[in-house]
Amino acid sequence: MPRDPDCVFCKIVGGQIPAAVVLQDENVLAFMDVGPLAEGHLLVVPRSHCGKLSDLEPQQYAALTLHLPALGKALERVTGAEGWNLLQNNGEVAGQTVPHVHFHLIPRRAGDGLGYRWKPGSYAAGRADELATAYREAFKSLRAER
Ligand code: AMP
Numbered sequence: 643m644p645r646d647p648d649c650v651f652c653k654i655v656g657g658q659i660p661a662a663v664v665l666q667d668e669n670v671l672a673f674m675d676v677g678p679l680a681e682g683h684l685l686v687v688p689r690s691h692c693g694k695l696s697d698l699e700p701q702q703y704a705a706l707t708l709h710l711p712a713l714g715k716a717l718e719r720v721t722g723a724e725g726w727n728l729l730q731n732n733g734e735v736a737g738q739t740v741p742h743v744h745f746h747l748i749p750r751r752a753g754d755g756l757g758y759r760w761k762p763g764s765y766a767a768g769r770a771d772e773l774a775t776a777y778r779e780a781f782k783s784l785r786a787e788r
């Protein structure tokens with residue numbers, strides 16, 4: 643499995659630094675976030691080092707998400723949270739501080755003050771269609787590159 647010796651999550655996967663592990667299989671590890679946004683905040687990471695979600699092969703993505711429903715159920719049971727956010731940051735500009743792909747499961751309670759609403763923008767006439775066309779072209783090229 644590819645590992646990055648400077649990566650904190652690779653060190654957790656390799657057992658070089660401790661973590662409170664809640665679930666693991668041959669592909670993924672789920673553990674407590676050391677800087678929780680709310681009590682019970684979990685992280686899920688692939689065992690192999692990979693920077694962004696867009697760097698994963700579809701099978702790696704499937705393995706990474708396999709346990710999310712069970713982790714969500716366990717989180718609700720353990721924390722009593724009324725809901726939870728699944729958060730996944732890609733790239734420094736998007737708030738990713740550990741460049742090893744991961745999902746956050748963040749328990750939510752009424753009045754917890756965490757917030758989540760971002761201010762929606764709008765498109766000039768025709769721009770959304772232009773972008774949709776560019777996306778369709780990109781998908782075509784990506785398929786051809788495979
Ligand atoms: P992100 O900002 O999306 O890259 O999230 C990185 C997360 O990793 C943060 O919520 C950190 O609190 C968490 N984190 C960093 N180091 C550790 C560690 N050694 N054990 C557990 N969680 C960590």
Ligand code: ZN
Binds near residue numbers: 651690691741
């Ligand atoms: Zn790593």
